[in-house]
Amino acid sequence: MTGVVRLLDAIAGVGRAPSGGYERFAWTAHDLTLREWFAAEADARGLSVVVDRAGNQWAWWGDPDADGPGVVTGSHLDSVPGGGAFDGPLGVASAFAALDALRAEGVRPGRPLGIVNFSDEEGARFGLACLGSRAVTGTVGADRLLALRDGAGDSLADVLGRVSTGSARGVRVEHYGRDDEALARVGVFVELHVEQGRYLADLPADEDAPVAVGAAIWPHGRWRVDLAGEANHAGTTPLAHRHDPMLDLARLITDVRAAAEDAGALATLAKVQVEPNGVNAIPSRVRAWIDARAESEDAVRMVLSTLSGPFGASNVGQVAGPGRSERPALRSAGPTGGWEPVQESWTPATVFDPALAARLADVVGRPGSDLPAPVIGTGAGHDAGIFAAAGVPTAMLFVRNPTGVSHSPAELAEEADCDAGVRALTAVLADLLTRSRDASIENGVMDRMPAGPVHDPVLDREGR
Numbered sequence: 001m002t003g004v005v006r007l008l009d010a011i012a013g014v015g016r017a018p019s020g021g022y023e024r025f026a027w028t029a030h031d032l033t034l035r036e037w038f039a040a041e042a043d044a045r046g047l048s049v050v051v052d053r054a055g056n057q058w059a060w061w062g063d064p065d066a067d068g069p070g071v072v073t074g075s076h077l078d079s080v081p082g083g084g085a086f087d088g089p090l091g092v093a094s095a096f097a098a099l100d101a102l103r104a105e106g107v108r109p110g111r112p113l114g115i116v117n118f119s120d121e122e123g124a125r126f127g128l129a130c131l132g133s134r135a136v137t138g139t140v141g142a143d144r145l146l147a148l149r150d151g152a153g154d155s156l157a158d159v160l161g162r163v164s165t166g167s168a169r170g171v172r173v174e175h176y177g178r179d180d181e182a183l184a185r186v187g188v189f190v191e192l193h194v195e196q197g198r199y200l201a202d203l204p205a206d207e208d209a210p211v212a213v214g215a216a217i218w219p220h221g222r223w224r225v226d227l228a229g230e231a232n233h234a235g236t237t238p239l240a241h242r243h244d245p246m247l248d249l250a251r252l253i254t255d256v257r258a259a260a261e262d263a264g265a266l267a268t269l270a271k272v273q274v275e276p277n278g279v280n281a282i283p284s285r286v287r288a289w290i291d292a293r294a295e296s297e298d299a300v301r302m303v304l305s306t307l308s309g310p311f312g313a314s315n316v317g318q319v320a321g322p323g324r325s326e327r328p329a330l331r332s333a334g335p336t337g338g339w340e341p342v343q344e345s346w347t348p349a350t351v352f353d354p355a356l357a358a359r360l361a362d363v364v365g366r367p368g369s370d371l372p373a374p375v376i377g378t379g380a381g382h383d384a385g386i387f388a389a390a391g392v393p394t395a396m397l398f399v400r401n402p403t404g405v406s407h408s409p410a411e412l413a414e415e416a417d418c419d420a421g422v423r424a425l426t427a428v429l430a431d432l433l434t435r436s437r438d439a440s441i442e443n444g445v446m447d448r449m450p451a452g453p454v455h456d457p458v459l460d461r462e463g464r
């Protein structure tokens with residue numbers, strides 16, 4: 001068993017449900033166990049652990065306050081419900097393994113190296129993805145985050161109040177939020193992640209590559225559609241007299257699929273609420289949510305404008321304003337008209353630093369070839385996207401996933417590919433730690449970050 005696999009193996013039992021999927025939600029006992037594991041691994045390597053105001057853990061080799069800003073790598077340890085073993089933990093375990101490799105190779109870093117464990121990346125508990133990275137960057141204000149409630153009705157403030165003791169925890173409600181000191185320590189951030197698709201798995205043999213460099217995160221949004229009907233008795237209402245919104249839902253589902261195919265986009269309708277949700281009652285209302293993403297904003301717009309038909313989707317891409325949730329959803333015009341989706345969130349495309357991505361692609365390369373590593377986009381959100389949007393020079397590495405499946409126990413990375421990921425990350429970190437600082441990539445993060453509260457571009461209520 002190699003270093004990274006041994007690290008993953010040590011936490012393989014934490015939060016594992018009988019189904020084989022993981023239930024590692026922020027600030028639960030499982031998450032606290034993982035945070036203690038992170039602190040212990042850092043301790044064993046002589047790293048100093050700092051918990052920032054947003055509850056993210058940072059393990060430092062070197063002093064980022066004296067000799068920073070540093071090079072940072074890492075990911076997250078939480079999971080979606082029924083999640084896989086690699087989404088998040090592979091990036092954290094690979095970070096420790098890469099640090100071990102740098103030391104074994106005798107690399108003498110010219111600047112500090114940080115390993116980060118971002119809190120609550122998946123948003124499974126409080127409904128907001130990338131909660132820790134949004135909080136530390138100030139992308140979403142602390143008051144709003146602390147008021148978020150979990151399924152049991154506990155607010156983030158309540159939960160943090162209960163867990164904020166102990167060396168691995170160290171986050172305090174009264175200080176919660178944007179942390180300029182933590183941000184000032186970050187010169188560049190590289191997140192390694194299992195690929196959440198089949199790009200690398202499907203490459204032809206002569207282009208074989210176990211690791212790709214991330215170029216961008218696709219723009220994506222969520223829309224709500226309310227389909228009104230008339231509640232009535234299933235046994236006494238003739239078909240011709242029904243106004244059944246389930247039929248509208250059926251058409252909406254096939255329309256979404258067809259529109260996505262036409263636009264070359266990904267669109268998903270996976271969450272539905274039915275009222276009254278009785279087996280013998282024609283529904284009075286059906287509420288459905290559409291998740292749409294594509295390589296270009298135009299393609300996402302095309303999906304929504306197709307759905308909206310005669311009404312047009314004029315709000316696609318506009319930032320939802322305050323009071324958005326109180327805004328009444330417009331009714332569907334029914335089978336003969338268009339739909340009127342209400343935008344609930346919008347995240348524009350995140351383009352990672354192109355110069356950094358090109359440099360990493362050269363450093364990573366491909367086995368047995370002079371070709372650079374592939375540079376690919378992704379439809380999944382990441383803490384790296386939040387940091388990139390906040391002005392931090394950021395890049396990602398993706399490790400081949402033979403199943404292409406993610407957010408499921410079927411998510412996989414073979415041991416040899418995990419090792420290739422660690423070698424790639426080690427090479428990238430060695431390059432960034434020893435090369436003279438490149439002003440075209442880094443000018444000091446704090447120079448780029450707005451001083452005041454950052455405008456909140458998204459309230460992504462359902463996780464990614």
Ligand SMILES: [Zn+2]
Pocket residue numbers: 076087088121193382
């Ligand atoms: Zn992830």
